[in-house]
Structures are given as C-alpha cells and as structure tokens.
Amino acid sequence: MRIGELARRCGVSVRSVRYYEQQHLIAPGRAANGYREYDELAVVRVRNIHELLDSGLTVEDIRLSIDKGCLDEPLSTLPRCPDVLRVATDRLGALDRRIAALQDLRGRLARQLLATRSAMARAEETVADEWSR
Amino acid sequence: MRIGELARRCGVSVRSVRYYEQQHLIAPGRAANGYREYDELAVVRVRNIHELLDSGLTVEDIRLSIDKGCLDEPLSTLPRCPDVLRVATDRLGALDRRIAALQDLRGRLARQLLATRSAMARAEETVADEWSR
DNA sequence: CTTGACCCTCACATCAATGTCAGGGTTCTA
DNA sequence: TAGAACCCTGACATTGATGTGAGGGTCAAG
16 A cells, blocks of 8 residues: 555544655555555554554654564564553653653742742732721 | 852852853953953852743843843842743743643654554464464 | 863754655556 | 546645754953
C-alpha cells in the first residue's frame, strides 16, 4: 500500500510517516515510480511507534529498541522486550522529575500569589482604618 | 553601570539582559561609545523579570504588565498590581493543566509498563510450567 | 604599543515532532 | 485529455529563553 493509505489506517499524518522513516524507524520499499511501498508489517510498526510516542517515549528511545523485533507485533501481545521496558522505566522517572519540577514551580507561584493577595487585603484594611478614624 | 556589572549583580547572563531589552522589557540608555548604560532601577527590574520568569511566567506575560510600574520595586514590597496578579492566576491554571497532562501521560506509561511486566511474569510461569513437565 | 577585559551586532543552534509551503511528477477516472 | 487525487523532495516555521561564535570596537593598565 502507499503512504496515504498507511497513514489513514494508522491514524497519523503522512508527514509523520515520512519523519519516522527519516529517523530510521521504518524502511519502506520503493515502487518503480519512486512511491514508497508498505506491507502489513508497516501498519503494526507505525501504530506501535505512534503509541510509544504518545506514551511519552522519544524517537531516540524507540530507535534504541529497533532491530530487536520489538515493534513488529502489537505491543500488547509482545511483552518480552527488556530494552523497551528499561527505556520506558527510565522515561517514567524523567516524567516524574518533570512533574515534580512543575509542581515546585506551581508552589512558588501560588505562594507568591497568596502573599500578594494578603498584602492587598492588609492594605485595604489600612485604608478602612483610615476611613474609620 | 554597564551590562556586565548589571548581569553579575542580578545573577543573570549578559545574553539574557540583551534578550530582555530585545523583548522591550528594559530600555537602557547608551553611552557615547555605544555601550548600554544602566541605573539602579534596572537592577530591580532585571531581578524582578528573572524572578517572574523563574516562577513560570513568560516574557509575554511580563510585557503585558510593563508600564504599570509593576517591575520597578522589589516584588515583595509592591503587592498591588492587579494585572500581574491576574496574569499569574491564569498562569497557575495553565501550570495545573500542564501538570495534569503530564500525570495523564505518566499514568498511560505506567499502565503500559505494568501490563508488560505482568505479561512477562506470565510468560516466565509458562516457561516454568514447561520445565516442570 | 600591546594585552586583556570589556563591549557591540548579527545570527545560528538548541529540543521534538509536526505543519505547511513550493515546485514538480504519477495515476486513475470521467 | 483534463482534472482530481495522489505521490515525491527539500526546506522553513513552530515554542522560549539562552548558549555560543564570528568579526570587530573601546579602554585602561602595564
């Protein structure tokens, strides 16, 4: 099948499929006219790639697990892939660190906001005091 | 004072100071030789800009609050600035959304990992079964 | 007069995956 | 045979703040 059908069946853009190829995640054949040719295996691979990207892995992560057969069956039916597992575990840790950093940021911003609000409240009280005098 | 001293006193890079200027957050004078000239006010402003950036606001956020006098005193002693307050509140919401998105991602990745691990465990049991036969 | 520490502008690189052009070829259908 | 719908490559844009380098002035101390 050609790239448009592949993309449609995998729920990704044609651009993305070409990008995956450029990143050496897939290697389609070529027809005589230069068009890329994909088989059913490609459907599985591209779906897997998309799913892994969507789960927070990077193209680089996925590339590390290629040529290990880890992308050529539906992920749910191919549980044995230590490399993907390890990378995913690392990625989970990185994700946790990013979340922690964001929550730290949130804490600082919230405290700043709170301090500002209470300072404004105090200022209004002062004004009220002045009025009541 | 010149840009090097300003940057040192504010704990930011010279590059960042020039970037703030390019973004119209500061507007230093120029000496006869073309060197930027900063006064004490600039120290306060640059420190405030850096602190706000560090708190998760963007240059665009900060720009919206300029010309309101919100950057010309230490933030802790200038609590009355509704615009900064509103922007910061918005930013807090955005931060919460980003955190939620990351946590969602984390959940998906963790589930995938868990499923993979338990599938591997099942596979090992199967192997054990085969051995025990 | 030279060295070194400053300063200037301009501009590209970073990170990641994808969108979106431009400029052109192919294939199928009416 | 024309037009629609597809395909190709190549390249720039996006986001945000900063790093870095080239190529070149300015100034003070030695």
